Amino acid sequence: MLRVSRRRFGRYAGAAFATLAAPTVLRAKTRPRVVVIGGGAGGGTAAHFIAKDSSGAIEVVLIEADRRHATCIFSNLHLGGFRSFESITHGYQHLSANHGVTVVNARATAVDRAAKRVTLADGSDLTYDRLVVAPGIDLIWDSVPGYSKAASEIMPHAWQAGPQTQLLKARLDAIENGQQIVVVPPPNPYRCPPAPYERASMMAHRLKAKGFGASRIIILDPKPKFSKQALFAEGWEKHYPGMIEWYGPDVHGGIKGVDPTTGTVATDFDDFTGTLVNVIPAQRAAAVAVDAGLTNSTGFCPIDPNSMRSTLDDAVFVIGDACIAGDMPKSGFAANSQAKVVALAIVGDLSGTAAPPTRYASACWSLIAAGDGVKVAGEYGPNGTTIAATSETISHTDEPAAIRQANYTDSVVWYDRISAEMFGR
Numbered sequence: 001m002l003r004v005s006r007r008r009f010g011r012y013a014g015a016a017f018a019t020l021a022a023p024t025v026l027r028a029k030t031r032p033r034v035v036v037i038g039g040g041a042g043g044g045t046a047a048h049f050i051a052k053d054s055s056g057a058i059e060v061v062l063i064e065a066d067r068r069h070a071t072c073i074f075s076n077l078h079l080g081g082f083r084s085f086e087s088i089t090h091g092y093q094h095l096s097a098n099h100g101v102t103v104v105n106a107r108a109t110a111v112d113r114a115a116k117r118v119t120l121a122d123g124s125d126l127t128y129d130r131l132v133v134a135p136g137i138d139l140i141w142d143s144v145p146g147y148s149k150a151a152s153e154i155m156p157h158a159w160q161a162g163p164q165t166q167l168l169k170a171r172l173d174a175i176e177n178g179q180q181i182v183v184v185p186p187p188n189p190y191r192c193p194p195a196p197y198e199r200a201s202m203m204a205h206r207l208k209a210k211g212f213g214a215s216r217i218i219i220l221d222p223k224p225k226f227s228k229q230a231l232f233a234e235g236w237e238k239h240y241p242g243m244i245e246w247y248g249p250d251v252h253g254g255i256k257g258v259d260p261t262t263g264t265v266a267t268d269f270d271d272f273t274g275t276l277v278n279v280i281p282a283q284r285a286a287a288v289a290v291d292a293g294l295t296n297s298t299g300f301c302p303i304d305p306n307s308m309r310s311t312l313d314d315a316v317f318v319i320g321d322a323c324i325a326g327d328m329p330k331s332g333f334a335a336n337s338q339a340k341v342v343a344l345a346i347v348g349d350l351s352g353t354a355a356p357p358t359r360y361a362s363a364c365w366s367l368i369a370a371g372d373g374v375k376v377a378g379e380y381g382p383n384g385t386t387i388a389a390t391s392e393t394i395s396h397t398d399e400p401a402a403i404r405q406a407n408y409t410d411s412v413v414w415y416d417r418i419s420a421e422m423f424g425r
């Protein structure tokens with residue numbers, strides 16, 4: 001049994017720890033166990049900080065389906081040629097070696113909330129005192145008529161990083177001058193609001209670098225507007241004139257469906273054909289959260305904004321893209337911030353102490369061209385039953401190049417930090 005120090009609580013919440021009760025001791029005779037499902041931006045960070053800040057007084061078991069995790073974060077930069085695939089792919093060995101987290105490489109297939117038990121694909125199970133659910137999103141394949149998991153091998157989504165990212169990159173690299181790419185972004189809400197448009201920028205960067213200025217990227221958006229729109233529009237005009245065309249539903253009239261055999265996207269207005277078609281369907285919380293009965297009619301999981309505790313089960317916390325986080329975007333930064341709140345809440349819960357006041361943060365950088373990074377950032381706090389923005393800032397159009405370069409540099413520094421936190425380095 002080890003002490004949970006005031007210094008460690010402070011690392012989560014900055015000034016907030018001034019209100020924390022005196023250091024406490026976890027009193028359980030055997031160690032309480034926290035099981036975390038999903039080792040991404042939310043779950044990896046949560047496992048790391050619960051283990052570290054309980055100084056081993058809590059047993060932490062992380063269940064992750066994949067042996068190595070490719071981050072969606074910076075996957076667009078991989079498409080653009082700014083990052084190698086290896087540089088965005090990480091193993092879990094440091095979480096075990098440095099923080100004593102037990103990493104179970106398996107898929108969680110069911111959660112029995114009454115018995116506080118998680119079942120794994122091989123039929124074995126694990127009981128828990130507290131459960132953190134951080135499985136990210138699943139794609140709703142038929143939200144785009146004609147699209148399916150099989151179709152995604154021809155029209156990649158690359159919205160869950162890994163083989164899909166590599167497929168999209170290979171297909172992009174095979175484009176010849178004059179050939180056309182069609183991108184179909186998802187409807188709200190979805191993971192990383194600016195990412196489809198950063199992706200189009202990175203595709204154009206890659207084509208321009210090869211001298212393929214005759215190629216076109218057509219974006220057929222189901223939404224009438226999108227994140228950082230003015231910034232992307234300015235950047236596309238400046239760096240890729242004539243290469244990227246964006247059409248909202250007022251122009252195309254609605255996406256009617258896709259045909260993978262012909263590479264066609266049918267809209268009310270016309271049919272668009274691409275040598276490469278990138279379809280990103282609608283999204284919901286990943287299956288394990290849905291099957292555990294943790295979602296509501298939105299397809300995502302309602303939470304208490306003070307702690308990220310499920311409103312449907314006191315022993316369960318849901319973080320990251322699977323939860324309903326009010327004004328916070330579905331971003332890796334947000335998931336990482338929510339994970340730190342959860343670690344405080346669970347350590348407090350299991351040690352009988354109050355957690356400090358809750359604060360969250362998110363920042364989302366997008367690279368439009370080499371050295372031209374833009375940013376949207378916010379701070380957030382509980383407000384009644386939801387999480388509300390307390391401040392938000394966004395890059396301006398017509399900014400000095402030095403600011404845009406600094407944004408990009410900041411994003412690289414941040415990637416190193418978040419990946420160290422997710423994977424326990």
Ligand SMILES: Cc1cc2nc3c(=O)[nH]c(=O)nc-3n(C[C@H](O)[C@H](O)[C@H](O)COP(=O)(O)OP(=O)(O)OC[C@H]3O[C@@H](n4cnc5c(N)ncnc54)[C@H](O)[C@@H]3O)c2cc1C
Nearest residue numbers: 038040041042065072108135136192320321330331332333
């Ligand atoms: C192209 C793109 C670019 C992005 N860029 C940025 C960016 O620059 N900055 C930013 O902040 N965010 C970015 N994001 C968003 C960010 O990737 C997500 O918001 C973030 O990963 C969400 O974290 P999460 O923990 O909820 O889910 P994930 O990071 O997806 O992790 C979920 C994990 O759970 C595992 N899992 C799922 N189900 C099970 C199960 N049943 N059993 C075991 N394991 C399971 C999965 O294998 C996965 O490892 C981007 C997203 C995309 C698509």
